[in-house]
Amino acid sequence: xxxxxxxSELFKExxxxxxxxxxxxxxxxxxxxxxSIGGKRVRPVMCLMGNELxxxxxxxxxxxxxxxELFHNFTLIHDDIMDKAPLRRGMQTVHEKYDAxxxxxxxxxxxxxxxxxxxxxxxIYIHRILHLFNKTAKEVCEGQQLDMDFEKQEQVxxxxxxxxxxxxxxxSLAASLQSGAILGGAGEGNQRHLxxxxxxLGIAFQVQDDYLDAFGDPExxxxxxxxxxxxxxxxxxxxxxLETAPAAQKKLLLxxxxxxxxxxxxxxxxxxxxxxxxxxxxxxxxxxTNIAFMHLEDIAVMDKRKRPLKELAAFLVKREH
Amino acid sequence: xxxxxxxSELFKExxxxxxxxxxxxxxxxxxxxxxSIGGKRVRPVMCLMGNELxxxxxxxxxxxxxxxELFHNFTLIHDDIMDKAPLRRGMQTVHEKYDAxxxxxxxxxxxxxxxxxxxxxxxIYIHRILHLFNKTAKEVCEGQQLDMDFEKQEQVxxxxxxxxxxxxxxxSLAASLQSGAILGGAGEGNQRHLxxxxxxLGIAFQVQDDYLDAFGDPExxxxxxxxxxxxxxxxxxxxxxLETAPAAQKKLLLxxxxxxxxxxxxxxxxxxxxxxxxxxxxxxxxxxTNIAFMHLEDIAVMDKRKRPLKELAAFLVKREH
Numbered sequence: 001x002x003x004x005x006x007x008s009e010l011f012k013e014x015x016x017x018x019x020x021x022x023x024x025x026x027x028x029x030x031x032x033x034x035x036s037i038g039g040k041r042v043r044p045v046m047c048l049m050g051n052e053l054x055x056x057x058x059x060x061x062x063x064x065x066x067x068x069e070l071f072h073n074f075t076l077i078h079d080d081i082m083d084k085a086p087l088r089r090g091m092q093t094v095h096e097k098y099d100a101x102x103x104x105x106x107x108x109x110x111x112x113x114x115x116x117x118x119x120x121x122x123x124i125y126i127h128r129i130l131h132l133f134n135k136t137a138k139e140v141c142e143g144q145q146l147d148m149d150f151e152k153q154e155q156v157x158x159x160x161x162x163x164x165x166x167x168x169x170x171x172s173l174a175a176s177l178q179s180g181a182i183l184g185g186a187g188e189g190n191q192r193h194l195x196x197x198x199x200x201l202g203i204a205f206q207v208q209d210d211y212l213d214a215f216g217d218p219e220x221x222x223x224x225x226x227x228x229x230x231x232x233x234x235x236x237x238x239x240x241x242l243e244t245a246p247a248a249q250k251k252l253l254l255x256x257x258x259x260x261x262x263x264x265x266x267x268x269x270x271x272x273x274x275x276x277x278x279x280x281x282x283x284x285x286x287x288x289t290n291i292a293f294m295h296l297e298d299i300a301v302m303d304k305r306k307r308p309l310k311e312l313a314a315f316l317v318k319r320e321h
Numbered sequence: 322x323x324x325x326x327x328x329s330e331l332f333k334e335x336x337x338x339x340x341x342x343x344x345x346x347x348x349x350x351x352x353x354x355x356x357s358i359g360g361k362r363v364r365p366v367m368c369l370m371g372n373e374l375x376x377x378x379x380x381x382x383x384x385x386x387x388x389x390e391l392f393h394n395f396t397l398i399h400d401d402i403m404d405k406a407p408l409r410r411g412m413q414t415v416h417e418k419y420d421a422x423x424x425x426x427x428x429x430x431x432x433x434x435x436x437x438x439x440x441x442x443x444x445i446y447i448h449r450i451l452h453l454f455n456k457t458a459k460e461v462c463e464g465q466q467l468d469m470d471f472e473k474q475e476q477v478x479x480x481x482x483x484x485x486x487x488x489x490x491x492x493s494l495a496a497s498l499q500s501g502a503i504l505g506g507a508g509e510g511n512q513r514h515l516x517x518x519x520x521x522l523g524i525a526f527q528v529q530d531d532y533l534d535a536f537g538d539p540e541x542x543x544x545x546x547x548x549x550x551x552x553x554x555x556x557x558x559x560x561x562x563l564e565t566a567p568a569a570q571k572k573l574l575l576x577x578x579x580x581x582x583x584x585x586x587x588x589x590x591x592x593x594x595x596x597x598x599x600x601x602x603x604x605x606x607x608x609x610t611n612i613a614f615m616h617l618e619d620i621a622v623m624d625k626r627k628r629p630l631k632e633l634a635a636f637l638v639k640r641e642h
Contacts, residue, residue, distance in 0.1 A: 027466035078429060082422040101403040101469055104425060108399060109462040111429070112455055115436060119451040123444050130440040134433055141430040145348035148422055 001052060001304075004311040007045045014062050015041065015069060019113055030094045030106040034077055037091040042316070043176040044069040049308050050180020050194060053301055060121040061183045064129060067117035068176050070110055071133070075140055077107040082148060121183075128182050136175035143168025156234045158243060162203070170202025193295040197309070200292035205316045207285040210235035214269050215278050226265030232257045236284065237277050245275045289317050322373060322625075325632040328366045335383050336362065336390060340434060351415045351427040355398055358412040363637070364497040365390040370629050371501020371515060374622055381442040382504045385450060388438035389497050391431055392454070396461055398428040403469060442504075449503050457496035464489025477555045479564060483524070491523025514616040518630070521613035526637045528606040531556035535590050536599050547586035553578045557605065558598050566596045610638050 002010065019035065020028035044065030051061045079085075080093040081103050087093060095103035118130060146164040150156045177198040181191045213228040214237055228235050242250060249271050256264050256271075272278060292313065296306055323331065340356065341349035365386035372382045400406075401414040402424050408414060416424035439451060467485040471477045498519040502512045534549040535558055549556050563571060570592050577585050577592075593599060613634065617627055 024463055024466050024470070026470050027463055078425055082425060100421075102466075104399060104403060105462055105466055105469075108429075108432070109459055111432065112458040112462065115451065116455050119448060119455060123448065126447055127440060127444065130436065134437050134440060137433040138430055141426055141433065142345055142348055145345050145423075145426055148426075149345065149347050 002048075002308065004045065004049070004308050004315060007048045007052075007308070008041060011041055011044050011048060011062075011065060011069075015044070015066060019066075019070065020109075026102065027106060027109060030098050030102055031073075031077075031110050033097065034073060034088075034094050034106070037089050039069075039073070039089065041069060043072050043172060046173060046176035046198065046312065047180040049312065050177035050186075051184040052180070053194070053299070053305055053309065054181060054184030054186045054190070058183055060125060061180060063117045063120040064179050064183065065176075067114040067133065068172075068179065070114040070117065071137060072172065074107045074110040074114065075144070077103055077110065079144060081107075082144070125183060129179055132175050132179055132182070136171050139167045139171045143171075150234055155242075156239060158236075158239050161234060161236065161239050165203060165206045166199065169206050170199045173202040173205070174198030187300075190299050190301070193298045196295040197292045197299075200288045200295065201313055201316060204285045204288035204292065207236050207281055207288065208317055210237050211278070211281045211285065214272055215281075226269070229265050229268045230260075237272055237281055240280060241272055241275055241277050245271070249275055285317060289313065323369075323629065325366065325370070325629050325636060328369045328373075328629070329362060332362055332365050332369060332383070332386060332390075336365070336387060340387075340391065341430075347423065348427060348430060351419050351423055352394075352398075352431050354418065355394060355409075355415050355427070358410050360390075360394070360410065362390060364393050364493060367494060367497040367519065367633065368501040370633065371498035371507075372505040373501070374515070374620070374626055374630065375502060375505030375507045375511070379504055381446060382501060384438045384441040385500050385504065386497075388435040388454065389493075389500065391435040391438065392458060393493065395428045395431040395435065396465070398424055398431065400465060402428075403465070446504060450500055453496050453500055453503070457492050460488045460492045464492075471555055476563075477560060479557075479560050482555060482557065482560050486524060486527045487520065490527050491520045494523040494526070495519030508621075511620050511622070514619045517616040518613045518620075521609045521616065522634055522637060525606045525609035525613065528557050528602055528609065529638055531558050532599070532602045532606065535593055536602075547590070550586050550589045551581075558593055558602055561601060562593055562596055562598050566592070570596060606638060610634065 018032075020031055022028070047065040047068055048057055048061055051057045076088060077094050080088055081095045081100055085093050086096050093103070094106055098106075118126070118133060121129060143164055143166070146160070147168055150160070150164065174195040175198075178191050178195045181194050186194070210228065213225055213235065216225050218225055227233075228238075232238075238253075241253060245253065253268065253271055256268055261267070296309060296313075299306070339353075341352055343349070368386040368389055369378055369382055372378050397409060398415050401409055402416045402421055406414050407417050414424070415427055419427075439447070439454060442450060464485055464487070467481070468489055471481070471485065495516040496519075499512050499516045502515050507515070531549065534546055534556065537546050539546055548554075549559075553559075559574075562574060566574065574589065574592055577589055582588070617630060617634075620627070
């Protein structure tokens with residue numbers, strides 16, 4: 001059994017190899033650059049944890065974990081194009097450092113490379129792993145599409161937002177865990193509970209993300225808070241506020257969103273606090289965390305094997321950055 | 322045994338199903354639109370032909386053929402974004418009808434869907450088919466990258482251009498045939514010859530494509546000829562002309578490329594003819610066609626089974642449109 005941190009180290013070591021050939025450098029250098037700027041590697045570690053919950057980690061698990069991480073990086077490269085994001089983890093995005101066409105194609109070939117790693121695993125696993133991988137990949141694309149659609153929509157309901165977050169963020173965490181479980185020989189019931197653990201944890205993670213943008217400690221947060229508020233992003237907080245705030249405060253919120261005054265962030269945060277949205281968000285996060293833990297409880301393995309997953313939950317949901 | 326046309330009909334019928342769910346429509350409608358504008362479906366038919374060269378077409382072959390066609394459409398959607406092409410087969414491209422982000426994501430999910438179909442095939446084939454599919458997919462991306470690189474390059478050698486064409490066009494034709502051969506139970510030697518048949522035929526096909534742009538009969542060609550010349554595209558013809566034309570004519574060609582006069586196409590075509598580039602191109606096309614046919618000869622099956630492949634070659638290389 002390994003701790004969350006030990007597995008992170010283990011994976012990072014294995015992942016530090018050349019994933020692409022040298023030529024054409026104009027295609028592969030951008031991918032090497034993007035992988036070199038790092039990341040938390042949460043998903044591949046979750047894949048390893050899913051395996052180790054049921055037994056020793058098998059070599060195939062590193063192949064699947066690598067595929068999952070490459071897939072994640074593919075989505076980031078393409079999302080950054082769509083979002084016109086200049087920075088990722090404080091570094092230039094691929095389309096910014098090179099150009100949009102290069103980033104598009106580099107992302108494409110990153111996705112194909114992910115399938116290379118999946119094709120390295122034993123035949124007995126391949127259909128199930130590919131099925132889960134493809135299903136999740138499509139869902140992540142659907143989530144990104146909904147996210148873009150919502151930007152053009154005036155109103156987004158809580159139900160719609162939750163569905164989008166589930167697709168864009170949660171299912172990939174859930175599927176990472178389940179992939180490991182498949183390789184660990186878990187039965188279908190256990191797989192389902194582990195998936196639900198990941199899915200609910202993913203929602204709690206996003207609630208925390210939205211919460212930190214508004215209420216995070218700037219020193220711990222690492223990036224300037226209020227970015228979502230500045231961009232009028234529909235988040236758990238804003239959607240709840242607009243759905244539940246008294247008429248006067250709702251009017252003020254909409255006015256601030258329209259007029260973008262220089263003190264917008266501070267004033268929106270004050271209204272959110274006034275309406276108790278901060279406490280509501282903490283409760284919501286706890287609600288999903290609790291559902292996640294109930295599913296973890298229901299997995300039929302010795303309790304001590306679940307320790308790393310509890311560490312993971314703490315890392316994802318209690319983080320202040 | 323089926324003729325090329327019969328196989329086209331067979332595939333088109335099978336392919337006319339819903340490949341995507343209804344929702345989110347903003348993601349999947351663009352893909353349904355793009356598939357509805359049709360296409361020659363050459364690659365999937367080549368997959369069926371590769372199978373039938375060695376035996377009856379097995380059901381898995383339609384799965385692989387579908388994956389190949391979806392992959393091809395994914396590359397077209399993304400290439401059109403990169404090339405800023407407004408039209409494809411006379412219809413609006415996806416990024417033009419919707420927007421670039423939608424086209425990007427629709428392409429992504431089209432590629433994932435291709436892998437869904439690959440995952441439907443029997444376990445005994447999956448590793449080999451996936452390996453060939455992934456290898457080819459990466460090569461196609463590399464070819465597109467080289468094509469973009471060449472646009473920024475002042476000089477492109479014949480060797481470089483040939484490599485690009487091989488990657489961007491030929492290998493996908495070759496791999497389509499070989500995929501069918503794998504499913505047909507062909508031995509490795511036969512597979513290799515069939516692949517080489519497709520690869521060389523693909524090069525001949527591109528020579529013909531470049532030839533038609535300059536020398537095609539406008540009435541049969543279907544699109545306005547001279548597009549490559551207008552855009553100063555490095556083609557087989559232009560590269561050869563610049564490498565071999567006498568100094569005076571080379572100077573004139575470069576001047577025309579720089580100055581873009583209104584009668585540029587006619588004047589460039591005249592110079593190309595003057596230098597015998599038209600005859601050279603016909604010879605070059607025949608050279609690659611002949612190599613292709615030598616490989617077809619070497620495939621150890623009854624001669625009559627090769628008839629549809631000969632029809633295919635005639636269709637691809639002798640076409641005037």
